[in-house]
Amino acid sequence: MVKFQCSIAINLVLLQCLLALVASQRFDFFYFVQQWPGSYCNTKQPCCYPTPAKPAADFGIHGLKPYYNNGSYPSNCDPNSPFNPSKISDLESSMQKNWPSLACPSNNGQAFWSHEWEKHGTCSKSVLDEHAYFKAALELKQKANLLQALKSAGITPGGSYSLKSIKHAITEAGGYTPWIECNKDSSGNYQLYQIYLCVDTSASKLIKCPVFPKGPCSSEIKFPSF
Template identity: 50%
Template sequence: METMKSMIPTVSTLIIFALSLAPLPCFAGDFLYLVLQWPGSYCSAKHGCCFPKNGKPANDFTIAGLWPCYLNATIPQFCNSHSHLNLAKASNLTKSLQVNWASLACPSNDGSNLWAHEWQQHGTCSGLNQVDYFESALRLKKQVNLLKTLNNAGIQPNGRFYETGAAVEETIRKAVGYMPGVWCNNDKSGNRQLYQVVVCGDVVGNRIIDCPGIPMGKGECAASIKFPPF
């Protein structure tokens, strides 16, 4: 993926090297990463997928994670090992989570293990309570409306290849207002395909904001990438 100078500030070689050793570094600010995932790319990868117990998810991007990022240039994880997800507190969100944050892991499950893991790993570092954390993710996803944005530009999950920067990234930038991060994975034949899209939200998850930096070390994309069906 082509480097975007507006998103990555100029720093010394030493700092770049140091940050490259940290897992998924960011560069500045106090914000949230919303990571959206195309289920067709998850399922067409070598590991395959299993549909949730409530059936095949809708033909739409799903939430892969909501990650807080802090001024120390890292994405903190597992900040409170004693805070376990209590789904009873978020029972009114269960149906929305099943639609928008579905688990495709095998064996088939109801998604509760995924949500509990995401809360433990990232939610406990967000400064939000459990309900607010999941509501923030759902609210930000709705603001992006990613599949509609791509479809309106003629970028559809039909197995065709699209230009990464000029088509996919630029289309999202025009709709959202800010440059996204685009990550890719491989299908079973080794083709690079649109996998995850990253946008940033303010620290309470009310609105999309300009990303101070996109995490490095994730799946780089080729000049053109496949958008597989689901």
């Protein structure tokens, strides 16, 4: 009887591991999401600059998120793989520059990175371990230089622009149509908040988005200064 109970317990553990592995393997693409800090900080909600320093006036990484072609996504796939900052110690200075947290109170970003790894990164760890996951996101940011793409089209912080022109500028530079997420400033005006690009399951190259998220915006939006 004891052996039988042990066998059941072992099989249950193996099944849980198998389910976690399957969950971590089954996704169709990534959304690579970058955020404009000026639009995060001028809403009715407060923002706080990171403890190292105020970020540069550039898009910052929000996340690299596995998704399914139907628009749903896996999350928190492996509770046995918590964020370990020592695994990305060589990336930390680049992370602070390119993936800063603007949440209050001021912090060094590790809580933000931990959330992104545990909620999203663990669902892709069959192809990307923790270090590879963050390294891939940093490399994608350099590949998709959004601020430069917009500036090349005459779209600079401090003005208002058509949503169509913003999408066109990014498509011309990167080859693929982005999705633009808007939020509202403290006066209720729609503004450029986050830009979504789609990436293949190896997180190495941009692809055509199988599906776009949904959310309100307007035909003319602000691109606030920071």
